[in-house]
Amino acid sequence: MRAIRYQPDRLELLDQTRLPHETVWLTCTTAEDVYRAIQAMQVRGAPAIGAAAAFGLALEARRLPAEEVRSRLPEVAAWMKTARPTAVNLMQAVDEVMSALDEAPRGAEADALYRRAVAIAERDIATNRRIGEVGAEWVARHGGRILTHCNTGSLATVEYGTALGVLRAMHAAGTLKHVYVDETRPYLQGARLTAYELKEEGIPFDILTDSTAGFAMKLGWIDAVVVGADRIAKNGDTANKIGTYSLAVLASYHGIPFYVAAPRTTLDLSMSSGDEIPIEERSADEVTHWFGRPVAPEGATARHLAFDVTPGHLITGIITEAGVALPPYEESLTRLFGGG
Numbered sequence: 001m002r003a004i005r006y007q008p009d010r011l012e013l014l015d016q017t018r019l020p021h022e023t024v025w026l027t028c029t030t031a032e033d034v035y036r037a038i039q040a041m042q043v044r045g046a047p048a049i050g051a052a053a054a055f056g057l058a059l060e061a062r063r064l065p066a067e068e069v070r071s072r073l074p075e076v077a078a079w080m081k082t083a084r085p086t087a088v089n090l091m092q093a094v095d096e097v098m099s100a101l102d103e104a105p106r107g108a109e110a111d112a113l114y115r116r117a118v119a120i121a122e123r124d125i126a127t128n129r130r131i132g133e134v135g136a137e138w139v140a141r142h143g144g145r146i147l148t149h150c151n152t153g154s155l156a157t158v159e160y161g162t163a164l165g166v167l168r169a170m171h172a173a174g175t176l177k178h179v180y181v182d183e184t185r186p187y188l189q190g191a192r193l194t195a196y197e198l199k200e201e202g203i204p205f206d207i208l209t210d211s212t213a214g215f216a217m218k219l220g221w222i223d224a225v226v227v228g229a230d231r232i233a234k235n236g237d238t239a240n241k242i243g244t245y246s247l248a249v250l251a252s253y254h255g256i257p258f259y260v261a262a263p264r265t266t267l268d269l270s271m272s273s274g275d276e277i278p279i280e281e282r283s284a285d286e287v288t289h290w291f292g293r294p295v296a297p298e299g300a301t302a303r304h305l306a307f308d309v310t311p312g313h314l315i316t317g318i319i320t321e322a323g324v325a326l327p328p329y330e331e332s333l334t335r336l337f338g339g340g
């Protein structure tokens with residue numbers, strides 16, 4: 001499954017606000033088209049956001065007058081980084097695609113950025129499959145009944161997924177027994193998107209309301225928890241979808257292994273701890289309304305923190321393409337990926 005399709009002159013995004021009941025593709029031809037799609041969560045998921053932004057800048061390089069690309073694109077790149085604040089993949093991908101500008105022959109900037117964006121997308125897919133291999137072997141030792149949160153599959157990562165990639169690899173190896181999918185209010189990445197991906201592949205699952213997870217652990221349903229990430233600090237503190245922190249506390253209380261699966265591009269080793277990670281707060285309307293229809297009484301207010309930060313000491317291991325990092329993360333992550 002692909003949620004992002006790319007050509008030199010356009011980027012097509014599967015509108016994730018319409019899934020699972022409608023398949024609507026958005027066609028983007030400018031950086032602004034992509035910026036708006038990221039902000040509206042029509043494309044979402046840390047790696048997918050990064051890849052889309054990279055293609056958005058390549059499109060802008062094609063749209064701008066050739067003689068103005070080098071002077072104007074850096075400003076567009078800085079603006080693109082503000083589309084959403086938490087997923088470090090956005091910032092990393094923008095910097096990576098912009099580095100192609102320095103190396104591009106004059107007059108061929110757009111083609112150079114497009115090639116770099118394609119390289120980012122294809123590398124991410126290969127990385128995801130490696131994370132799946134590493135994670136499947138490691139997590140299976142705990143058992144095959146896995147709880148996951150949000151959506152970390154093809155829809156979040158160009159293809160295959162990170163945490164959901166581990167579950168795909170376990171399913172392929174015959175070690176996955178069942179997936180428990182947190183619905184993940186209010187956007188319902190779990191109930192709408194993860195369920196959509198798992199159903200497509202015949203992987204057995206049940207959706208749980210977010211508030212069921214703790215009791216499911218008490219009932220002995222869960223062998224391990226595997227989630228994704230949007231930014232991981234040097235000490236292993238991990239920003240991820242709101243509700244992840246609660247899952248980690250519950251898993252710790254119940255003695256259940258809790259894993260994060262993420263690529264190098266989600267690590268922010270410049271941050272010493274999760275205290276520095278910017279947490280996106282989205283419109284209260286996304287809580288008080290169900291995709292536009294009012295749920296709460298008129299005038300009700302809400303706080304909508306879109307992410308939380310799980311302290312490294314609650315994380316059993318961080319599954320990456322280079323191996324599984326174990327505490328202490330300051331040492332293990334640096335050993336796997338270097339200083340920064």
Ligand SMILES: CSC[C@H]1O[C@H](OP(=O)(O)O)[C@H](O)[C@@H]1O
Binds near residue numbers: 150157
């Ligand atoms: C594989 S990264 C997916 C990551 O991104 C999600 O956030 P959002 O849906 O708001 O983009 C969530 O934190 C997932 O774990």
